[in-house]
Amino acid sequence: MWSRSGRCRKVRDVFTKGGFPDWRLDQFLDYMYKKKTDSFLQMNKFPKKLRQALVEELGPETSTLKAVGEKRGGQAQKVLFETRDGHRIEAVSLDFKSHKSLCISSQAGCAFNCSFCATGKVGLKRQLSVDEITDQVLYFQQQRQKIDSISFMGMGEPLANPYVFDALSILSDRSLFGMSPRRLNISTIGIFPGIKKLTELHPQVNLAYSLHSPFPEERNILVPANRLFPLEEAMELLDERIAKTGRQVWLAYILLKDRTDSREHTEALVNLLKQRREATRHLFHVNLLPYNAARGVEENFVKVEDNKVLQFKRILDENRISSSYRNSFGSEIDAACGQLFAEYEKTKTGELFGMRRSSQTMTLPRSPEVDMAPSSAPSVSVSGDAPTPLTGSTAEGGLDCKPHVEGNSVEETGREPRKSHVNREDERPAPPLHSTATAPRQSPDQRMGQAARLVQIAGNRRRKELAAVI
Numbered sequence: 001m002w003s004r005s006g007r008c009r010k011v012r013d014v015f016t017k018g019g020f021p022d023w024r025l026d027q028f029l030d031y032m033y034k035k036k037t038d039s040f041l042q043m044n045k046f047p048k049k050l051r052q053a054l055v056e057e058l059g060p061e062t063s064t065l066k067a068v069g070e071k072r073g074g075q076a077q078k079v080l081f082e083t084r085d086g087h088r089i090e091a092v093s094l095d096f097k098s099h100k101s102l103c104i105s106s107q108a109g110c111a112f113n114c115s116f117c118a119t120g121k122v123g124l125k126r127q128l129s130v131d132e133i134t135d136q137v138l139y140f141q142q143q144r145q146k147i148d149s150i151s152f153m154g155m156g157e158p159l160a161n162p163y164v165f166d167a168l169s170i171l172s173d174r175s176l177f178g179m180s181p182r183r184l185n186i187s188t189i190g191i192f193p194g195i196k197k198l199t200e201l202h203p204q205v206n207l208a209y210s211l212h213s214p215f216p217e218e219r220n221i222l223v224p225a226n227r228l229f230p231l232e233e234a235m236e237l238l239d240e241r242i243a244k245t246g247r248q249v250w251l252a253y254i255l256l257k258d259r260t261d262s263r264e265h266t267e268a269l270v271n272l273l274k275q276r277r278e279a280t281r282h283l284f285h286v287n288l289l290p291y292n293a294a295r296g297v298e299e300n301f302v303k304v305e306d307n308k309v310l311q312f313k314r315i316l317d318e319n320r321i322s323s324s325y326r327n328s329f330g331s332e333i334d335a336a337c338g339q340l341f342a343e344y345e346k347t348k349t350g351e352l353f354g355m356r357r358s359s360q361t362m363t364l365p366r367s368p369e370v371d372m373a374p375s376s377a378p379s380v381s382v383s384g385d386a387p388t389p390l391t392g393s394t395a396e397g398g399l400d401c402k403p404h405v406e407g408n409s410v411e412e413t414g415r416e417p418r419k420s421h422v423n424r425e426d427e428r429p430a431p432p433l434h435s436t437a438t439a440p441r442q443s444p445d446q447r448m449g450q451a452a453r454l455v456q457i458a459g460n461r462r463r464k465e466l467a468a469v470i
Helices: 006-018 023-034 048-058 118-122 130-142 163-172 192-201 216-222 231-245 263-274 306-318 444-457
Strands: 065-073 076-083 088-095 100-103 107-110 123-127 149-152 184-188 206-210 249-255 284-290 323-325 360-363 379-382 390-393 399-401
Touching: 006 023, 006 048, 006 130, 065 130, 076 130, 088 107, 088 130, 100 130, 107 118, 118 123, 130 163, 163 184, 163 192, 184 192, 192 231, 206 231, 216 231, 231 249, 249 306, 263 284, 263 306, 284 306, 306 323
Parallel strands: 100 149, 149 184, 184 206, 206 249, 249 284, 284 323
Antiparallel strands: 065 076, 076 088, 088 100, 107 123, 360 379, 390 399
């Protein structure tokens, strides 16, 4: 566990340098995850010298996040957090009659630009670290809220952030958060390497796939990542997951008036599910979603009337397809599905996934635990649809790209590169940017991380161009 959390690694280093015994580590975990202590100064069982050393190294607060805003509406509470390097994310607490659920973020912004989602209009700022993910949960627990389930359905694409898997391990660790894996939910647009890794490492965690249309051409528009991870192949991969885990898979389907609510859509959806394996098709569950008006979304999307929802659902029921209709808790405070924006301004469409670009310079946005070098992350040049050539990989599974980088600059492209966002509180020696030797055989983790970062800068390249690293 200590190797997964940047905060825990630093605490362990402080203990080691100060010559404190190992049993103090257990005390720290008890303070942090059982007592939910929010300040190192309040860890009264620690000697004063140790508390001061922790404050000097990590600051007085235990959390990597600071709550800077809050909104309440109906049964929803939305909190705006700021990371230590100034990025913003949002998390939502939903109070149902039978339980309380959290919706947390995995990235600051999102690269995938789903047409109906406000977060996608922000663009990707950077990945969240393991601690930044789990500290969202810790915040609400420190407010004395009893959390029954956690959904990675906030800002960002969870399976495009390799640190989500470590966060799941921490959340389900009985000595830490102690959440049952069956109370954890991941929502994805269909990142194939991530789905495979989730099945391997966390088979009991629930998975929701953002389907939204049974027609590939239409899904290309609603979910541009469909060009990289096609619907047909995604459904086959979900068949495999169900067969291996015996767990239900939820298919999220947004109902857009005169767009995705027709009888043709319903029948195509029924046909898609009837093509699944007979032994496991009953484990697909269609979760119908209302459209929630979102900031920055320019499309003329309209919410479907209730009677049309009932018609759509009735056809599913007649064909014995399990389905439900999600409520719009929090829509009045921009806290419902697709509305999280974190007070960012809309990013230019040319910088978003799925949009055709002219030649421009981009930077790989990384979390503090990915980009740990004191200097900024290297930039890579992306031109139109052409893939960025690969020359090797870093020790952490990062990309080694041409053209070669000198310092933090690339060849002149007529546009200033975006700055990388580095949390310098978790710096470690950076791996070499380039390798002249033959690249060593990569582990599945390294390939997953490499593929995820490629997807984030891929624009509208086809998935076949990424096959070598996936």
